[in-house]
Amino acid sequence: MRLLKWLLPTMALTVFLGFIYNKGEKNLWDSKSMIVHLNLHKPFQKGHEVQYKKSVTRNAEYFFDVNVNPLKEVSRKTFPVSNYGIHSASKAVPVPLQEGKLVGTDTGKLIHLAHDNKLLWSFQVANSNRGIHSTPGVDESSVYFGGYNGNFYRLDRTSGELLWTIKAGVAVGASPLLIDDFVIINFELPENGFIAKVLRDTGMVIWSSDFLGNQSHSSVSYHAKTNTLLVGDNNGNLRSIDYKSGLIKWILPLGGEVKNAPVIFEDQVYVNTWGKELISVDISSGKVTWRTKLMAKSQSSPVVDSKNRLIISGDYSGTITAVSVDGKPAWQKIRHSKLKNYGNLLLLNFKNLSYLVYPFENQILFTDPMTGNEKLSIPTSGAITSEFMPYLEKNLLKMNVIPHQGELQEIIFRLK
Amino acid sequence: MNKARLFFKELQTKELITYGLCLSLTHVLTFYFWFKNSVPENILNRLNPVCWPLFQNCDSLRPLISTISHELLWIYLGLSVTSAILFAGTKYIKTANYLLLVTTLVKLFIFAQDYRLMGNYHYMQFLIILLYFFGYPRRMNVLVLLLICFYFFAGLLKFNYDWLSGSAMIAPPIVTGTPLVILNFLAVLFEVILIWGILSKDKRLHAFTFFTIIIFHLFSWHIVGFFYPLMMLLLIYPFLKAPELNLREIKLHQWIFILVFGLMQILPKVLTSDSSVDGRYRIFALNMFDSKTTCKNHFILSQGNEHQEIQYHSYAHGVRIWCDPIIYWNTARNICKEMNKNKKTEVSLFLSSKRNTELDHQTLLNYPAFCSSIPKLTFWGEIK
DSSP: OHHHHHHHHHHHHHHHHHHHHOOOOOOGGGTTOOEEEEOSOOOOOOOSOBOTTSSTTOOOEEEOOSOOOSOEEEEEEEEEEEOOOSOOSOOOOOEEETTEEEEEOTTSEEEEEETTSOEEEEEEOSSOTTOOOSOOEEOSSEEEEEOTTSEEEEEETTTOOEEEEEEOOSBOOSOOEEETTEEEEEEEETTEEEEEEEETTTOOEEEEOOOOSSOOOOOOEEETTTTEEEEEOTTSEEEEEETTTOOEEEEEEOSSOOOSOOEEETTEEEEEOTTSEEEEEETTTOOEEEEEEOSSOOOSOOEEETTTTEEEEEOTTOOEEEEETTSOEEEEEOOOOSSOOOOOOEEEEOSSOEEEEEEETTEEEEEOTTTOOEEEEEEOSSOOOSOOOOEEETTEEEEEEOOTTSEEEEEEEEOO | OOHHHHHHHHTTSHHHHHHHHHHHHHHHHHHHHHHHTTHIIIIITOSSOOOBTTBTTHHHHHHHHHHHHHHHHHHHHHHHHHHHHHHHHOSOHHHHHHHHHHHHHHHHHHHTTOGGGOOHHHHHHHHHHHHHHHOOSSHHHHHHHHHHHHHHHHHHHHOSHHHHHTTTOSSOOSSOHHHHHHHHHHHHHHHHTGGGGGGOSOHHHHHHHHHHHHHHHHHHHHHHOSHHHHHHHHHTGGGGGGGGOOGGGOOHHHHHHHHHHHHHHHHHHHHOSOHHHHOTTOTTSOOOSOOOEEEEEEEEEEETTEEEEEOOOGGGSOTTTTTOHHHHHHHHHHHHHHHHTTSOEEEEEEEEEEETTOSOOEEEEEETTTTTSOOOBOTTSOBO
């Protein structure tokens, strides 16, 4: 009895405490908890920034201030850098730099090659069986990129040494966005994702956005006039996020996953969706201004032809659709490819000639942006699932590509 | 009769002979545990050891150990079985005791070879055997007290959100949710308070306490595996004699032993903000499943202009040590040693960790140039 007198109140207290303490564990993915590791401190130097789709508006429109003859391939160099990835989704674009090129590979190695093919440095990311999909952003001093292992890295541009890393997600498929002193990163979590604004210098996190609700592959774009970031997600939403605070300005359901980077031109943002649409949205109000049907799903971003004021989209079928910036149909080049055409479009503007360039099946097509008519076709050893960053070197135009299950190739065109 | 003879004579009393048998069986059990877990293949034969802070040059012995690990384990079994048989026969008790001592030293030798062999069960077994041999006079008294202290301090360690909420469980128990939390509270109450009932002269309370201990260990079997409960069931034999304990008979040196043991348990709590996460000062203390940790790590291996991030799969180790900085310190040191044979290598080591129930990680290790200046691993398991 004495024992019971003592035990019963104790048990009652225990049961009470048991109810209070019954809470779950806190998983890393329950939060936007970011583990920042500052390895070496080297101040970053702004300037000569190279980033995915040329600029913060992701408007892959290149202008070269030269007159040229019609482009003609003159040679092709192959480099021992391969792409054997387990999936064919859009991959990192080889980035041309003054001192050579940066290539993110499917083995998870970021390789910096000199023009003479000499290895300047390499950085192998861990747990990299899905490689590097994020196209590196580069400034004077540093290289910024995400791994498909969920980590984001800043490396020293000269030596390849790790300066800082952020461990926050399960994948970083999107490309970074460099603005001012910051880098904007899109982290993917299991069935979720979020955007973070990070100080380039130390990796310090300034803010992280609300959860996006589903995985987010879309690279972030920036509209300077309204200080707005724009990003799509796999829920089929387009989001507008305040660049300063990270707060959501508006969320617009578009009816199909947005895998690509939204493209900004003037005060509109343009996205292609898996709902087979090209959609134009007013950035300030978040209202749809027009929609155009595409022949198939689209994984790639549209491109803006600012001279002709056209928005041009590609889709899985290989069909190219051009619409004027106010939504009126311009032209359409219908194709019925059985392969998924992932590759992004770009616009090459010389003084006297313009080309709309895009990969189609195992070739790269150079077409007339006014009509869609083919001007030149370049065969490749496999489908190109990334895009190209063209650059001029003397009288030559060069483009680096890695075909799916192929080797890095530098394609060289004579301009005159 | 001189003291030496009395020292040995006490070991020939019926209860200590029985306990000697139990202790020999703990070695047989250890052999089975190590054998079942392929300790030679998984740990001792590997040329990259994880050294204890107290024996940081264990790698010097590793080439030898790796060639004789199986033999060593079989010798260990042979000695422990022989000593158990001799204790059971009761005729050659002195020899049995010598064999038990040698067996323990063999185990200590194997145990010292790698930090990954650590475990509470070994820690408690070593302390008990130490007292069994050197706790003279009236060893049973101090053995009972030490065993109570094991439970008491283990209970104190578990008095935290992680353990009580059930999130520190290493395997899913059959009971979940609120009933599990209630059971956890009961376990802590039992270990901290009710355990003292083992000393009661009241037969019913003594029996109740003893059977609760048995039930507690048997219940834990499906969570922690066979080794821990069986080890404890063999070690707690003195509890049967606990009502006969007379605290006044415990000598000063025995009290000092208990006091030092207690201090070792308190030290991590006093000297670190969270020893469950950083592991500091725990080397001489009980290491319960008081919290489960999650960690992020990387090693950046640089050779010239080629850099490689290595994600170390910490979860390959036991739950107590998978985020332990000692493991990472050793791994980085091994990489430095291994790679220097070829060309200039540098390793950047980073480790951050958190309790499973917390959100924020804390950085435990951050050494951008580990090989150039290897940080010191202190006696207490602290990395400076």
